[in-house]
Amino acid sequence: MVGASGVEFPLPLSTQPMEARTAEALPWDDGPWQYEPKWDGFRCLAFKDGKTVDLRAKSGKPLGRYFPELIAALSALTATEFVADGEIVIEGYASFDALQMRLHPAESRIRKLSRETPAQLVLFDMLAAPGGQSLIELPLHDRRDAAEDFVAKARSKALRLSPATTSLATADRWLKDAGSGSVDGVVAKRLNDPYRPGERAMVKVKRLRTADCVVGGFRYLTGTRQVGSLLLGLYNENGQLDHVGFTSTIANDERTALTERLEELRGGLGFTGKAPGGPSRWSTERSGKWEPVRPELVVEVRFDHVTSKRFRHGTRLLRWRPDKAPHQCTFEQIA
Template sequence: MVVASGIEFPLPLSTEPMEARMAEALPRDDGPWQYEPKWDGFRCLAFKGGKSVDLRAKSGKALGRYFPELTATLGDLETSDFVIDGEIVIEVDGRASFDALQMRLHPAESRICKLSRETPAQLVLFDMLVAPGGRSLMELPLHDRRAAAEDFIARANAKALRLSPATTSLATAEKWLEGAGNDATDGVVAKQLDDLYRPGERAMVKVKRLRTADCVVGGFRYLNGKRQVGSLLLGLYNDRGLLDHVGFTSTIANDERAALTDKLERLRGGSGFTGKAPGGPSRWSTERSGQWEPVKPELVVEVRFDHVTGERFRHGTKLLRWRPDKAPRQCTFEQIERLAPQVSKKGV
């Protein structure tokens, strides 16, 4: 046991989670392998010593004050003196929301408490470092730690604690990878079943799904202080035939800006987005950067994206090529339909 702030915990709160190295494809050799969805939330090590609970981010920062419902759930368990590894996620209207997670990082305790009631978080468990009672499992192979995690979840029987799916089937893992990039998951993690837990080491393998979509250019923004295009605003047609704003791309080559600006200005003044439109300035943007110019929905561009949240691209996309062969009306949400694997208490 380790004493921190006068409380005995099974491991130091500075313990680092085991990490993964990037790869282009799922491993097939030197197995056997266990495959799991790569959850797109906040990585978290949860420590319990006696009745005291501490949640730590991958960076080592304390998370407990931002997720009081998880601290309460773990504190109420009859078992104690354990350490678990998982991912904090929040579902809104049945779909995982990274925006809801980010809203928790708020300085006002009253705001956090309100959000914890309205949009409670879950801890998706995928590994166990110390079993209840204080027995370390880090020197045991993954298949033994997985069995301990399954037993822990079954005994806890708590809605806020879930077990991540896992499979030894490469075919199933590849299906998960194909569906990743929507809502809760953004790839697949591969772990060797006979490997021990190695804090801080990139001993696992992660493969992220980068997908492409053909989008309509519904508007653009100028570069700050310049009369040249800075970013393209992207749209997809919804099932009502309206063009919804879904994101942006700013990966425009400098030697192409002048000609592209001329082309867009000739199309300026059109209907732009007829469904969900880009918002105005936010607390992160300037007044100028919040302004945008609508254009006639005639141009189609193929972009690469890594993740979709709430029917929008989470991050900026990479412009791959123009698609003059594609009709704008063919650019629909079917390209980014939600196919992510479901969280399960039993696994796969």
């Protein structure tokens, strides 16, 4: 497919990655299945023609300027005219925090971070083999062979192959170990299926855990005076309440009463340790303004991933815990 620059990639840059639907348990029937770790990074399709490389996010937006070390590494490979599917991760760090730092407007900052926290492309599928032959219609087991061969011949520190297994027991062990670092679950794919761009043809399962958290503040719904989200905290080893995330799963018929309850508790610092920050380029959906409350309320929430001692995603409110003292809500729960 010829791009605006005249480069001819094996597949269009608009090709969408195959996606996954969420399930509560790993599938085992209606297979055979291949299981892989679910990486907590930036999903990426890597396109190459000659020496020209283009990295595309799941949204279709270009990622190359933020990861010059990957562009250089893929450009240097002897393999040409290929399209690979993988996840950009940074090892040795709280992966997603380090990745977010890479999406910086200043090129000098990007270059510095590319040296200090070099990224890797964890490869798990091949859409076009070196030479440009499309593999999309081939079953996964053939595409997996192509991916293994590609990484083995590349011999690049910037590339590695994602583990895979057909053993449900092994996948269960991976799932039990997920939830911190760069892995946040397991993905299941049918071995005999072709690649289905843009379709939710895979299954993803995350390890779900619960924690009792202190409500240290709240945010109003945009344009209203009703609570939109609760700001959650846990006590650190110094007895300070650190902000660890939020939950916005509040039933509409409970908002009015909950707002009144929270407004009665307004005052003080709310969080005595790490407090919620303002809006950033990564979280445009949230207002930076929040209302501190006295740390008297405890809620039990369900979460799936922890990075840098914070919930990676929003949590689900399960129930209020009037039986739990706030000082009992410590980081030991999510260690």
